Amino acid sequence: MTNEPMTELNRTLAPDFKAIDNITLIRPxxxxxxxxxxxxxxxxxxxxxxxxxxxxxxxxxxxxxxxxxxxxxxxxxxxxxxxxxxxxxxxxxxxxxxxxxxxxxxxxxxxxxxxxxxxxxxxxxxxxxxxxxxxxxxxxxxxxxxxxxxxxxxxxxxxxxxxxxxxxxxxxxxxxxxxxxxxxxxxxxxxxxxxxxxxxxxxxxxxxxxxxxxxxxxxxxxxxxFDKGWTNGPITADTTQPELQAAAERFYFTEKSDALQSAIRIGTPTINRNHPDFQALQVLNTVYGGYFGSRLMTNIREDKGYTYGIGSGLGSFKQGGSFFIATEVGADVCKAAVTEIEKELNILKTDLVPAEELSLVRNYMLGSLLGSLENVFSHADKFKSIYFAGLDYDYYDRYADTVKNITSDKLIELANQYFHFDEFYKVIVGKY
CATH class of the missing domain: 3.30.830.10 (Metalloenzyme, LuxS/M16 peptidase-like)
Structure with a gap:
């Protein structure tokens, strides 16, 4: 045991980010x-x-x-x-x-x-x-x-x-x-x-x-x-699925006069993970509402106090995909919340995402991917995501490359291409 003085930790300084250079996946x-x-x-x-x-x-x-x-x-x-x-x-x-x-x-x-x-x-x-x-x-x-x-x-x-x-x-x-x-x-x-x-x-x-x-x-x-004794029947399974057909009506309101909270679901059909823009759109979604430090959370939860939680996400299926925003807010602030949701979306179409914010999102997304590979079962899950979508392992290489290198200019371009709030489907259940 030594008597050397301990170095005092400066808790006012955040630890340095360490860039993730390479993510290696187990292949089957x-x-x-x-x-x-x-x-x-x-x-x-x-x-x-x-x-x-x-x-x-x-x-x-x-x-x-x-x-x-x-x-x-x-x-x-x-x-x-x-x-x-x-x-x-x-x-x-x-x-x-x-x-x-x-x-x-x-x-x-x-x-x-x-x-x-x-x-x-x-x-x-x-x-x-x-x-x-x-x-x-x-x-x-x-x-x-x-x-x-x-x-x-x-x-x-x-x-x-x-x-x-x-x-x-x-x-x-x-x-x-x-x-x-x-x-x-x-x-x-x-x-x-x-x-x-x-x-x-x-x-x-x-x-x-x-x-x-x-x-x-x-x-x-x-x-x-599962080879011997397990045989196929005379008819091959038809696993195709019908084409998606979105409704013409874009606003749906179910009134509940005694509701203390209103549920909000807003979004639109969009691309799935087979599209070359999907990974870049994931970055844009993360900035907007895809993690706890997102703009939706900062504005509508932390600043306005309208909700305990709000988020946005991308759904990807074989027949297409969707972009959606979901939350429950106090019934008396439902309209105000929708206004703020639209405002934050429009800001992405006009203002560059600051370098510091984009860096934080990059580290969050790459860290989440790395953290999700904690054991061999996780690696198998990552394989399933690409296998059933008809993709290969280069999908994850492109994902990491996109997250590391995407620019704020590209994010504005994507926001203007894919986010048109007037055309979004809007569902409100409660009071509005």
Missing amino acids: EHKTLGNGCNIYCFNSGDQELVRIEWVFNNLRFNPAKPLLNMAVNTMLTEGTNTLTAAQIADKIDFYGAFLQVDYGYENSQVTLYSLNKHLHQTLPVIADLLTNSVFPEKELETFKRNQQQKLQVSLQKNDIVARRDFNKAIYGNTIYGLGASFDNYKSLQRDDLAAHYKLQYQPSNCSIIIAGKVDATALALITDT
């Missing part, structure tokens, strides 16, 4: 099984643990039966020819594994976390789900009642109503614009679910993404389980 090994199923393997880490995802493209949206994709995926764990829902849960729990099903607009997936030494016990359960699910009538009726009750509660919330109305306006009668109704749930039939299941959950419509410590034994076991 790939193989295609004889039945057409694609396997992507991320082998990394020391723990004897793997995450396996079976990802299926959703079938083409059918407006006459709009909930089939969601209902089939959600009910996969409700029973097979040989196992009840309780038995499925017990088998997974007994081996310390974790099973979940997730539904998205374009994909449905089954995810298993399992210790390597128990894969020979847990994988057959997944194989049973993907080949022998039966959607028992009793469980289907319970599912319908539960979903209707959840919907009834949700429709009392202004922000959920605003989101439903906004999506319907900009995406039209597609899966992206669907706002499920009580009748939609009531009309679900077991035979429809079973037919949909057989068509969608085929190996040729599946990508298996494995991440963790994947040794040769584990990979061979996964390959054998």
